């Protein structure tokens with residue numbers, strides 16, 4: 539063997555040795571990281587103890603601050619999150635950190651590099667199913683939360699039944715879940731959730747972000763009480779942007795992590811207020827990012843809704859409130875808190891009244907609009923009532939005939 543060959547072999551040996559060492563280092567770094575993740579043991583009881591090692595101390599402080607009476611109840615709650623994309627993944631993350639009892643995640647998409655402009659997922663998760671990738675991350679953040687994942691599209695008949703079953707039996711005790719959150723990006727999936735929730739008398743909240751990435755909304759839907767998705771066309775934030783720039787085929791929708799995080803934040807805030815009974819649960823909050831405008835609205839269910847379960851729930855709701863004495867929560871505000879005699883800052887306090895229900899006229903709050911025109915029978919109705927040709931007594935007579 540020549541001298542040069544010998545040298546080559548020695549060099550190769552050295553390189554192999556170096557590679558072996560590098561591999562060992564990276565292996566032990568990975569093991570350390572995994573052990574680090576596993577370090578957070580399950581905690582059987584939420585404590586308010588103020589120590590650096592308590593992941594719940596800041597949440598439990600909400601009780602001491604007088605915001606929430608009984609924060610621990612969050613551990614009994616089960617929430618279904620449909621869609622764990624740009625909004626839903628942050629929603630699931632927030633609920634995990636807040637210590638929710640159980641999260642049931644539905645999605646049929648995979649993580650892609652094209653999602654990296656949003657929060658939560660990481661490049662190394664590309665190709666994994668979103669629900670699995672989400673669970674992998676979340677279980678390390680808070681191992682006290684129970685996770686159930688479904689990598690499926692709920693809009694097919696078979697999967698719809700599975701979805702309904704999880705609403706009915708998904709809770710920690712095998713009963714009904716506490717809330718369904720819609721974080722999907724298409725109308726068909728929203729209507730599927732709407733149908734299931736009307737059938738199951740399940741309260742749910744809807745969220746949406748516009749295709750141009752600069753507006754969004756959240757909506758609270760209680761079957762029989764507030765407008766469902768079949769009652770009225772969806773309410774969206776009016777943007778004064780040419781529709782033609784949005785609706786062309788093949789145009790890629792824009793998205794911003796900022797708008798998605800704002801909408802996710804509103805959705806989880808409303809969720810916490812509803813589940814833990816504090817503050818005021820919003821019926822509808824819009825967000826116009828261009829001028830930082832947050833229009834609010836409230837819509838009652840439409841008695842002529844196309845969804846028969848919605849009409850059934852409306853009847854039940856009417857019966858329920860007729861039987862129950864609905865006691866309005868009295869809000870007492872100390873008068874010296876709101877009137878400042880010497881107002882150096884010139885701040886005026888404007889009394890905010892409860893939002894008006896404007897379903898009859900189909901007019902909505904400033905800055906909001908219905909996605910499309912309501913169905914014709916609404917217009918016919920108003921034409922009839924405004925017609926002077928029909929007198930009231932003949933109408934009453936006709937009504938009597940109908941009721942026989």
Ligand SMILES: [Zn+2]
Pocket residue numbers: 765766767768769770839840843844845848849
């Ligand atoms: Zn309806």
